[in-house]
Amino acid sequence: MSELTLFLIRMAFLAILWIFVLSAISVIRSDMFGARVPETARNGAPAPGRKGKAAAKAPRKPRRGAPTHLLVVEGENPGTRAELADAPLLIGRGSDAAIKLDDDYVSTRHARVAASGDEWFVEDLGSTNGTYVGPVRITQPTTIGLGVQVRVGKTILELRK
Amino acid sequence: MSQTGTLMGFVHRRRRGAELFLLVLALMVGIGAYAAVGLGVEGVVPADLVGYGGWLTALIVAAHITVRIVAPYADPVLLPLVAALNGLGLAVIRRLDLTYEAIGLDQHTFARQQLIWMTLGVILFIATLVLLRDHRVLQRFTYTAGLIGIFLLILPFLPLVGREINGARIWINVAGFSFQPGEVAKVLLVIAFAGYLVLHRDALALAGRRVVFIDLPRGRDLGPILAMFGVSMMILVLQNDLGSSLLFFGLFLAMLYVATERPGWLVVGGLLFGAGALAAYTFVGNVQNRFNFWLHPMDHYEDTPGSYQLVEALFGQGWGGLIGRGFGNGFPERVPFAYSDFIISTVGEELGLAAIMAVILCYGLIVERALRIALISRDGFGKLLAVGLGAIVALQVFVVVGGVTGLIPLTGLTTPFLSYGGSSLVANWVIVALLLRVSDQARRPAPRLDPGDDAGADSESTQVVKLR
Numbered sequence: 001m002s003e004l005t006l007f008l009i010r011m012a013f014l015a016i017l018w019i020f021v022l023s024a025i026s027v028i029r030s031d032m033f034g035a036r037v038p039e040t041a042r043n044g045a046p047a048p049g050r051k052g053k054a055a056a057k058a059p060r061k062p063r064r065g066a067p068t069h070l071l072v073v074e075g076e077n078p079g080t081r082a083e084l085a086d087a088p089l090l091i092g093r094g095s096d097a098a099i100k101l102d103d104d105y106v107s108t109r110h111a112r113v114a115a116s117g118d119e120w121f122v123e124d125l126g127s128t129n130g131t132y133v134g135p136v137r138i139t140q141p142t143t144i145g146l147g148v149q150v151r152v153g154k155t156i157l158e159l160r161k
Numbered sequence: 162m163s164q165t166g167t168l169m170g171f172v173h174r175r176r177r178g179a180e181l182f183l184l185v186l187a188l189m190v191g192i193g194a195y196a197a198v199g200l201g202v203e204g205v206v207p208a209d210l211v212g213y214g215g216w217l218t219a220l221i222v223a224a225h226i227t228v229r230i231v232a233p234y235a236d237p238v239l240l241p242l243v244a245a246l247n248g249l250g251l252a253v254i255r256r257l258d259l260t261y262e263a264i265g266l267d268q269h270t271f272a273r274q275q276l277i278w279m280t281l282g283v284i285l286f287i288a289t290l291v292l293l294r295d296h297r298v299l300q301r302f303t304y305t306a307g308l309i310g311i312f313l314l315i316l317p318f319l320p321l322v323g324r325e326i327n328g329a330r331i332w333i334n335v336a337g338f339s340f341q342p343g344e345v346a347k348v349l350l351v352i353a354f355a356g357y358l359v360l361h362r363d364a365l366a367l368a369g370r371r372v373v374f375i376d377l378p379r380g381r382d383l384g385p386i387l388a389m390f391g392v393s394m395m396i397l398v399l400q401n402d403l404g405s406s407l408l409f410f411g412l413f414l415a416m417l418y419v420a421t422e423r424p425g426w427l428v429v430g431g432l433l434f435g436a437g438a439l440a441a442y443t444f445v446g447n448v449q450n451r452f453n454f455w456l457h458p459m460d461h462y463e464d465t466p467g468s469y470q471l472v473e474a475l476f477g478q479g480w481g482g483l484i485g486r487g488f489g490n491g492f493p494e495r496v497p498f499a500y501s502d503f504i505i506s507t508v509g510e511e512l513g514l515a516a517i518m519a520v521i522l523c524y525g526l527i528v529e530r531a532l533r534i535a536l537i538s539r540d541g542f543g544k545l546l547a548v549g550l551g552a553i554v555a556l557q558v559f560v561v562v563g564g565v566t567g568l569i570p571l572t573g574l575t576t577p578f579l580s581y582g583g584s585s586l587v588a589n590w591v592i593v594a595l596l597l598r599v600s601d602q603a604r605r606p607a608p609r610l611d612p613g614d615d616a617g618a619d620s621e622s623t624q625v626v627k628l629r
Contacts, residue, residue, distance in 0.1 A: 005200075009487070010197070010201075010484065010512070011484070012193075014512065014515050014516060014519075016186070016190055017245075017249075017519045020186040020189070020190050020519075021526075024183055027179045027183060027238055028238055140539055140540060141539070
């Protein structure tokens with residue numbers, strides 16, 4: 001095998017190696033910024049691959065239509081509501097909360113309700129007394145469906161159509 | 162942090178297509194290297210190229226399909242990086258095998274054994290991803306993992322199974338297979354540290370007395386983890402395994418720092434390390450030698466024990482230059498253990514600085530992805546786990562590559578994925594599986610808050626409610 005051939009093989013291999021490394025970097029580059037999905041597409045298109053996790057986390061009722069608002073069903077301020085179109089919704093005693101509660105057992109920034117794909121999630125924001133979906137105190141964002149009771153302090157909220 | 166708004170609005174894509182594309186490139190690196198070895202050393206394309214390439218492809222495709230099914234949102238770059246490094250390592254080991262065979266050494270089947278170990282590693286990778294659907298389950302086994310980890314570290318001391326190879330008592334021999342239980346122990350200890358620190362980090366960071374500049378935590382908070390750490394350090398020192406003790410020390414420090422957010426730990430750790438190193442230098446002859454070889458390698462070339470190995474490695478890397486001599490045109494066989502600890506010097510000699518840089522960049526990317534996973538992970542345990550696993554790779558690469566290139570005194574460790582060494586390879590594949598599992602959880606679309614923002618906001622906005 002001639003010197004030149006070996007040299008070309010070596011250079012070709014180094015080229016492949018560096019093409020690989022640079023492609024990996026370019027994937028990371030676009031990966032860091034992700035894709036901004038428009039709001040309409042998010043609510044319309046179902047996001048597969050998450051079903052199993054969601055089913056395990058919260059009891060979900062069969063969906064007959066998308067929920068439109070979040071309603072306080074029990075507690076100090078029954079009837080208070082917030083439109084889901086304004087999501088993400090902040091729940092708490094603070095003045096910046098979308099649902100402002102006068103409940104002593106609720107933290108200033110207690111929990112948040114936000115959408116992902118066609119599903120709604122409630123997430124505890126490190127509140128003192130915790131956020132419960134059904135009887136379970138949640139530790140991570142948890143899917144909620146229509147009519148699932150979310151308890152913060154002495155207040156119970158639900159997603160309604 | 163100010164990015165909360167942007168982070169909320171953004172959904173991670175799955176990017177499995179990108180992963181597949183990178184995997185194809187990674188396979189080209191691995192199989193291309195194997196072909197280049199054949200062409201360079203023997204002058205012909207290796208006869209078993211199709212079989213070898215097919216086997217490698219099958220392993221990688223199996224791993225990729227598993228990721229697609231059970232961890233669809235996992236990080237797309239980690240698996241290709243690992244595949245490329247492993248493929249390159251196999252080819253370089255194969256290259257050494259050919260020379261060892263030519264000069265009549267007994268042991269010249271390292272590449273085949275490495276391929277078997279890689280197969281086992283990929284099987285364990287798949288098993289980890291399939292069986293472990295949620296990394297938080299591991300948090301339940303905090304103390305179990307710690308105890309098993311320490312037990313594994315002690316194992317080489319036991320009379321029947323333990324074996325001493327090359328002056329370090331870190332091997333066990335089961336059914337004809339040699340295995341370094343310490344490699345598995347490090348993964349278990351990361352799990353134990355992460356599980357413990359996530360529960361006790363507030364107490365560690367906030368409760369306690371201030372002495373001079375440092376807030377000392379209370380004994381009952383620090384005690385268990387210090388015991389776990391102390392025992393493993395002691396065992397490693399008794400085993401005469403400098404590299405691993407360095408690795409564990411750095412790992413422990415990094416995790417403590419990340420968990421408590423106290424830079425003071427780094428100062429304390431640095432001082433402790435300095436004191437430990439000084440003590441080791443004064444009392445352990447071996448350590449003194451290592452320092453001398455590092456500072457004056459040429460003076461000890463002909464001594465036994467001497468710096469022969471390091472000097473030959475440095476000569477090799479210098480002879481390789483910028484683009485290397487090409488496979489088959491160097492003399493990597495002059496370096497003892499060129500296939501394991503010193504594999505970087507073989508890469509440097511035959512592929513040059515260009516390839517060493519690419520390899521180090523690959524490791525850098527693995528560590529970057531691990532830290533990125535820690536940043537976006539939503540639960541504290543996942544964050545600490547990712548940081549710990551990333552720190553293992555980072556420290557290991559730094560210690561061994563730094564040692565081989567003469568940056569720091571040499572301590573024996575394997576280069577992750579590249580070096581010959583079954584236990585290390587298998588453990589590293591499991592590390593990657595765990596990282597992918599955490600990243601899958603972290604990147605799944607769900608409303609997410611920036612953790613830094615949360616921590617800052619909690620302190621001012623969460624109130625103590627009336628306690629009756």
